[in-house]
Amino acid sequence: MNFRTLAIHAGQGPDPAYGAVIPPIYQTSTFAFRGVNEPGPFDYSRSGNPTRKALETCLARLEGGVAGFAFGTGMAAETTVLMLLDAGDRIIVHNDLYGGTYRLLTTVLANKGIGVDFVDLRCSDLVRRAIRPETKAIWIETPTNPLMNLVDMAEVAGIARENELLTICDNTFLSPYFQRPFEFGIDIVVHSTTKYINGHSDVVGGAVVVNSDALAERIGYLQNALGTCAGPQDCFLVLRGIKTLAVRMEEHNRNALEIAHWLERHRKISSVLHPGLSSHPQHDLALRQMRGFGGTFSFRVAGGRTEVFRLLGGVQLFTLAESLGGVESLIEHPATMTHASVPQEERERMGITDDVVRVSVGIEDVQDLIADLDQALARV
Numbered sequence: 151m152n153f154r155t156l157a158i159h160a161g162q163g164p165d166p167a168y169g170a171v172i173p174p175i176y177q178t179s180t181f182a183f184r185g186v187n188e189p190g191p192f193d194y195s196r197s198g199n200p201t202r203k204a205l206e207t208c209l210a211r212l213e214g215g216v217a218g219f220a221f222g223t224g225m226a227a228e229t230t231v232l233m234l235l236d237a238g239d240r241i242i243v244h245n246d247l248y249g250g251t252y253r254l255l256t257t258v259l260a261n262k263g264i265g266v267d268f269v270d271l272r273c274s275d276l277v278r279r280a281i282r283p284e285t286k287a288i289w290i291e292t293p294t295n296p297l298m299n300l301v302d303m304a305e306v307a308g309i310a311r312e313n314e315l316l317t318i319c320d321n322t323f324l325s326p327y328f329q330r331p332f333e334f335g336i337d338i339v340v341h342s343t344t345k346y347i348n349g350h351s352d353v354v355g356g357a358v359v360v361n362s363d364a365l366a367e368r369i370g371y372l373q374n375a376l377g378t379c380a381g382p383q384d385c386f387l388v389l390r391g392i393k394t395l396a397v398r399m400e401e402h403n404r405n406a407l408e409i410a411h412w413l414e415r416h417r418k419i420s421s422v423l424h425p426g427l428s429s430h431p432q433h434d435l436a437l438r439q440m441r442g443f444g445g446t447f448s449f450r451v452a453g454g455r456t457e458v459f460r461l462l463g464g465v466q467l468f469t470l471a472e473s474l475g476g477v478e479s480l481i482e483h484p485a486t487m488t489h490a491s492v493p494q495e496e497r498e499r500m501g502i503t504d505d506v507v508r509v510s511v512g513i514e515d516v517q518d519l520i521a522d523l524d525q526a527l528a529r530v
């Protein structure tokens with residue numbers, strides 16, 4: 151079955167109790183045993199819950215993996231995956247990374263004895279040189295946030311395989327509709343389902359999908375041991391969001407690309423960071439590993455913080471807010487908002503300077519969105 155069909159049907163057959171067409175919200179902590187020493191398919195909701203199971207099955211099918219796991223937040227999903235590492239191990243990560251992942255690695259895991267090496271994963275020589283005997287995994291985010299750099303997943307996964315390292319890809323920005331990391335040899339996919347997968351800005355959630363039974367066993371064990379799972383109500387909402395993932399992604403993609411082209415011609419914009427533009431330095435790679443570009447991208451405003459703050463203060467339809475991937479359009483300033491937890495020096499070294507603005511383009515009428523940016527830029 152194809153993606154659009156799976157999004158609506160995978161894991162979501164009629165419910166065995168009464169034939170409900172939509173998987174019900176099994177709002178229960180525990181399940182009655184059928185008899186002494188005879189548990190049913192579920193015994194306790196941390197270990198498993200039918201609503202969560204429906205979502206997890208659907209996520210696994212959409213990514214093309216063998217098993218999926220739903221978590222309370224994207225960070226809970228990341229934490230669970232990172233617990234595959236032990237004290238003394240090291241992980242290589244891209245040097246331009248989601249701010250929360252950066253914080254988790256540098257302020258939490260580093261204190262538990264897990265070493266982190268920041269590397270520009272765009273350069274295979276640097277990746278090879280960073281591998282030490284203690285290195286166990288490589289963490290990829292592509293496109294990166296907020297600079298929209300791409301990592302060649304096939305290349306990094308190849309290097310990882312030669313060195314018996316696990317590869318993990320945070321696929322939040324594109325969703326499985328536009329990018330399927332397993333096709334390029336990645337071992338584990340993580341998502342903040344808060345973003346495109348749910349798509350309606352009314353849930354925080356996370357997901358992990360794995361491509362082997364051995365990893366499924368380990369992540370399942372950790373999800374239960376750590377207690378990082380998602381609750382049934384949130385799983386229900388994410389599953390409802392997924393039904394329209396394909397149609398939403400098409401609209402996000404179309405709107406964002408049109409706005410990116412418009413911004414590229416605007417005299418107050420110094421550059422547009424969008425992998426779908428031929429001006430993007432990795433546009434060819436984008437065409438090779440992504441089926442679309444999603445709805446989130448960044449641009450640089452000529453000038454600096456003063457000009458950016460005028461733009462952010464002037465928008466009326468775009469909402470000034472963190473997060474991304476919802477049907478409504480958001481705008482934000484990475485240096486003072488999403489990436490404020492990255493030290494200034496580090497941020498500037500990465501290129502997240504004060505002139506960068508990130509937008510999450512929603513599925514409103516694109517002419518209304520352009521008109522809003524146009525009037526706000528007129529105040530800059």
Ligand SMILES: *Cc1c(COP(=O)(O)O)cnc(C)c1O
Nearest residue numbers: 223224225248322342344354355
């Ligand atoms: C939002 C986000 C996360 C964290 O997810 P939460 O649901 O906020 O915990 C991780 N990675 C990326 C790329 C994100 O955008």
